[in-house]
Amino acid sequence: MPENSAAILKADHLGRSVGTRILVEDINFEVPAGRVLAIAGPSGSGKTSLLRLLNRLDEPTAGTVYFEGFDYRSIAARELRRKIGLVTQRPFLFPGTVADNLRFGPAQRGESISVQKIDELLRRVGLEGYSSRTVTNLSGGEAQRVSFARTLANSPSVLLLDEPTSALDEESRVGVEAVIRNTVVDSNLTCVLVTHDMSQAVRLAQSALVLDSGRVARYGLITEVLHAY
Amino acid sequence: MLTRLFHSQLELGLAQAAAAFITAFAVVIFGRRRGIHLERETLIAMLRGIVQIVAVGFVLLALLQAPNWSSGFLLAGMIVAAGSISARRAKGIPGAFRISVTAVALGAGSVIAFMTGLGVINAAITSLVPVGSMLIANAMNTNGLALNRLRSDIIGKVGEIETALALGADAKTSVAPYMQASLESSLIPAIDSLRSLGIVWIPGLMAGMLLSGSRPIYAAIYQFVVLAMIFAASGLTAMISALLVRKRIFSPADQLILRADAA
Numbered sequence: 001m002p003e004n005s006a007a008i009l010k011a012d013h014l015g016r017s018v019g020t021r022i023l024v025e026d027i028n029f030e031v032p033a034g035r036v037l038a039i040a041g042p043s044g045s046g047k048t049s050l051l052r053l054l055n056r057l058d059e060p061t062a063g064t065v066y067f068e069g070f071d072y073r074s075i076a077a078r079e080l081r082r083k084i085g086l087v088t089q090r091p092f093l094f095p096g097t098v099a100d101n102l103r104f105g106p107a108q109r110g111e112s113i114s115v116q117k118i119d120e121l122l123r124r125v126g127l128e129g130y131s132s133r134t135v136t137n138l139s140g141g142e143a144q145r146v147s148f149a150r151t152l153a154n155s156p157s158v159l160l161l162d163e164p165t166s167a168l169d170e171e172s173r174v175g176v177e178a179v180i181r182n183t184v185v186d187s188n189l190t191c192v193l194v195t196h197d198m199s200q201a202v203r204l205a206q207s208a209l210v211l212d213s214g215r216v217a218r219y220g221l222i223t224e225v226l227h228a229y
Numbered sequence: 230m231l232t233r234l235f236h237s238q239l240e241l242g243l244a245q246a247a248a249a250f251i252t253a254f255a256v257v258i259f260g261r262r263r264g265i266h267l268e269r270e271t272l273i274a275m276l277r278g279i280v281q282i283v284a285v286g287f288v289l290l291a292l293l294q295a296p297n298w299s300s301g302f303l304l305a306g307m308i309v310a311a312g313s314i315s316a317r318r319a320k321g322i323p324g325a326f327r328i329s330v331t332a333v334a335l336g337a338g339s340v341i342a343f344m345t346g347l348g349v350i351n352a353a354i355t356s357l358v359p360v361g362s363m364l365i366a367n368a369m370n371t372n373g374l375a376l377n378r379l380r381s382d383i384i385g386k387v388g389e390i391e392t393a394l395a396l397g398a399d400a401k402t403s404v405a406p407y408m409q410a411s412l413e414s415s416l417i418p419a420i421d422s423l424r425s426l427g428i429v430w431i432p433g434l435m436a437g438m439l440l441s442g443s444r445p446i447y448a449a450i451y452q453f454v455v456l457a458m459i460f461a462a463s464g465l466t467a468m469i470s471a472l473l474v475r476k477r478i479f480s481p482a483d484q485l486i487l488r489a490d491a492a
Binding site for chain 1: 396399485
């Protein structure tokens with residue numbers, strides 16, 4: 001039975017520890033459909049660990065996540081990861097062309113995407129005409145945009161972004177942030193954005209959660225959380 | 230020169246072993262000057278090698294009088310030892326010993342059994358054990374190479390593997406390029422042995438058969454047979470090993486559980 005129909009994504013006392021080391025502990029939050037939640041905090045505070053739990057790349061050792069009202073452990077991991085897409089901090093592109101990378105996700109469930117769809121995805125991330133380029137010739141910013149388009153090719157309901165601009169130079173960062181704003185905010189896509197840049201959080205998110213030593217230090221509307229700093 | 234100094238076969242053998250040892254260690258010293266430190270590992274490997282092969286000499290002496298059925302126990306012991314040695318190349322992979330023993334047993338063991346059943350390998354203990362040991366030893370080497378390459382590739386490509394998983398790929402697809410690369414690289418020695426047979430080297434088994442009175446053409450053909458069996462046993466072992474490793478490094482929810490800090 002659905003746990004909470006209002007929130008598309010809900011962390012419920014979520015935690016993970018490895019041996020005696022606690023990565024994240026007792027995390028609770030909700031993300032309503034079409035909203036952006038920013039997760040901030042210092043290095044080593046558990047931001048990436050939390051995002052990996054949301055994509056179920058790691059298994060929670062406490063609590064769980066509800067996706068569309070269902071405990072996400074009741075959903076096949078592959079299907080869940082398609083629906084909760086993840087863009088990693090470093091874009092790990094597969095050898096081949098940009099189009100090959102965009103086809104990868106749909107191909108995992110026996111689907112192919114049309115040339116028109118590939119062109120449309122590339123247009124959305126500002127890489128029109130890049131379809132047949134080999135990935136080895138891309139700049140860092142271009143690679144991150146391809147990574148973004150590749151995740152969008154899976155038509156996810158929720159997008160997880162792990163510091164997508166932190167490894168980029170200033171010019172690329174501005175470009176990628178514009179892509180996030182255009183595709184996520186304007187398209188009303190639900191998003192969890194990990195960032196160490198509070199000004200970026202303000203520009204993109206409506207609510208924020210600040211982690212400290214794996215625990216929630218503050219959670220609420222972005223203005224409230226910002227006000228506390 | 231040595232043949233003039235030493236007259237008994239045992240003394241000559243020890244002198245030849247010492248000469249080969251010094252030559253091999255000179256290479257190690259040469260490498261040390263260039264920052265390649267293999268002294269300890271090479272020294273231990275050579276000492277183990279000489280002790281083990283002399284022990285095998287005594288075992289073979291005893292085998293000449295042993296019944297044929299005892300070869301099964303000997304080969305089983307060799308399989309366990311081979312699994313144990315090659316598992317050391319898979320540090321950090323959970324259950325590496327069990328994986329290696331199972332792979333060598335199913336890979337080399339099944340080829341030995343099949344070929345013995347067909348009559349390609351003589352079931353007499355004096356034939357089955359030496360030929361079987363060749364297959365097991367080569368399967369061990371291939372398995373060690375495959376596991377070592379697979380482990381280092383997976384640890385080095387965690388980002389790529391998890392990206393594939395995050396895009397909805399299953400465990401099999403996410404590691405397929407690295408499984409293929411490890412199998413291909415591990416089989417290079419076996420393929421090169423087949424390719425260079427008779428041109429670069431004439432194996433000891435053929436020399437032995439000629440010395441024991443076999444016809445040269447039959448000895449030559451049988452040498453090919455042995456190398457083809459080695460390739461089959463090695464390839465099968467490495468494939469089984471890689472498949473078993475894949476099952477152990479992912480959780481049931483397709484989460485990669487092998488990490489650099491565990492290896």
